[in-house]
Amino acid sequence: MKLHLIFVGNKFIYNNSLKEYVQRSISKSFDFIDNITFFKESDNTLFLHLDALLNTDLKLIIVTSKQNFSTIGKVICTITEDNQVLKDTMLIPSESYVYEKGSYLLEYKQSTINVIHVDEMQKFPKLLLESDNSKEVLNIFEEDEESLRAILNPMAQTYDLRLDIFTLVEGWIQVNITSKKYGEISKFIKSAKQLLPSKIIQTEDMATYIIQKLTHYNKKITFAESCTGGLLSYYFTSKNGASNILDGALVTYSNEIKANWLAVEESTLEEYGAVSAPVVKEMAEGAINVSEADYALSISGIAGDTGGTVEKPVGTVFIGIKNNKASLEMHLQLSGDRNYVQNQSVLYAVKLLLLSDKDIFFEI
Structure with missing residues (x-):
C-alpha cells in the first residue's frame, strides 16, 4: 500500500528545518514515502485532491498546524459524510478510532488516514499509522554492487523478500530489506553474514x-x-x-x-x-x-x-x-x-x- 504525505500550511513550504524535522520523524517508521504534496492554507484544490486520494487504496499522513487542524477535519468530514466531535480537547471526525494528543487515525473505504498537527519548537506527536512491512538495513563493505546482486537476489527470492540495493560510495553498499514476515528477514541476514563474513554491519543509522x-x-x-x-x-x-x-x-x-x-x-x-x-x-x-x-x-x-x-x-x-x-x-x-x-x-x-x-x- 502506497504512502502519501501531505503538508498543509505555508510554514511547511518555507520553514525547511520544520519540514525536515517532520520528515525525519516519519522516516523512523516508514523507509519510503511514495508522494509528498504541499498546500498553502488558502489552496482551494486541497478538497478535490483529498477527495480523489481517499477513494483509492493508500496510507495517508496529513501534517498541518494546530491552527488548521480542525479545518482539515472539516474537509475530511465533508468527503466522508461524517461529523466532528470533541475528544480529549480536539475536534476530530467521529469515525476516528485511535487518537492521541495532536494525532488521530481513521479509515475510509480502502484508505487509512493519520492527521497530525505540529508547530515550531514542538515535539512531534505520536504517529498512529503503522507500516505493513518489517524492515532491516545492511551495510556491506568491500564488495561491488553487481557481485552483491548476484549473491543476494537469489537468496531474497527464497525468503520472499524485497531488496533495494544501492551504492553510497565506492565500497560501501546499502541493502534495504522489507518483508511482511520478520522471521524471513532474520534468516536472510544470518545467511548473508555467513557468505560475507566481516563485511556486514546491520544498522539503518551508522x-x-x-x-x-x-x-x-x-x-x-x-x-x-x-x-x-x-x-x-x-x-x-x-x-x-x-x-x-x-x-x-x-x-x-x-x-x-x-x-x-x-x-x-x-x-x-x-x-x-x-x-x-x-x-x-x-x-x-x-x-x-x-x-x-x-x-x-x-x-x-x-x-x-x-x-x-x-x-x-x-x-x-x-x-x-x-x-x-x-x-x-x-x-x-x-x-x-x-x-x-x-x-x-x-x-x-x-x-x-x-x-x-x-x-x-x-x-x-
Whole structure:
C-alpha cells in the first residue's frame, strides 16, 4: 500500500528545518514515502485532491498546524459524510478510532488516514499509522554492487523478500530489506553474514552504531577538517550519545591554522600543498595529540565549485586516519557540486574508520 504525505500550511513550504524535522520523524517508521504534496492554507484544490486520494487504496499522513487542524477535519468530514466531535480537547471526525494528543487515525473505504498537527519548537506527536512491512538495513563493505546482486537476489527470492540495493560510495553498499514476515528477514541476514563474513554491519543509522560501539569500548574519536567545514563532526554530533565519544574537533581552513593548531609542518605545506596525503597525515597526528583520542580522522580537499588546478582539480580530496593500529591516507577524485563532494568525503571518512578497526566494528 502506497504512502502519501501531505503538508498543509505555508510554514511547511518555507520553514525547511520544520519540514525536515517532520520528515525525519516519519522516516523512523516508514523507509519510503511514495508522494509528498504541499498546500498553502488558502489552496482551494486541497478538497478535490483529498477527495480523489481517499477513494483509492493508500496510507495517508496529513501534517498541518494546530491552527488548521480542525479545518482539515472539516474537509475530511465533508468527503466522508461524517461529523466532528470533541475528544480529549480536539475536534476530530467521529469515525476516528485511535487518537492521541495532536494525532488521530481513521479509515475510509480502502484508505487509512493519520492527521497530525505540529508547530515550531514542538515535539512531534505520536504517529498512529503503522507500516505493513518489517524492515532491516545492511551495510556491506568491500564488495561491488553487481557481485552483491548476484549473491543476494537469489537468496531474497527464497525468503520472499524485497531488496533495494544501492551504492553510497565506492565500497560501501546499502541493502534495504522489507518483508511482511520478520522471521524471513532474520534468516536472510544470518545467511548473508555467513557468505560475507566481516563485511556486514546491520544498522539503518551508522553514526549511532559507531557511537554505541565506541561507547561500549570506552573509545574516543576526534576530527580535523578543512574542506568539509565541520560536516564530519556534525555527522556524529547530530546523534544522541555523541558526547560519550567526542570531546572536541577542529576545523582548520588556512595553512596558518593547520600549522598553529595541528602542528602541521610548514615545510610539508610548502612542499606538498594543503591538499595532500602528507598534510592529512600530519593533521590526524596533530588532532590525536591535542585530544588524546583513540581515533583521528582528517580531511582536506577542493570541494569547489572553483579553486581547482590542473594538478589538483575540483573534487580532489585526501582523507587520513590514525589510531593505535594504523595510520592511513586515501586519495579521492570526486565529482558533483560543492555539497555533494563534501558529503561524499564524509562517507568515505566514515568507511575508512570502520575498515581501520574491524575487530570493533564488524563483530560477529
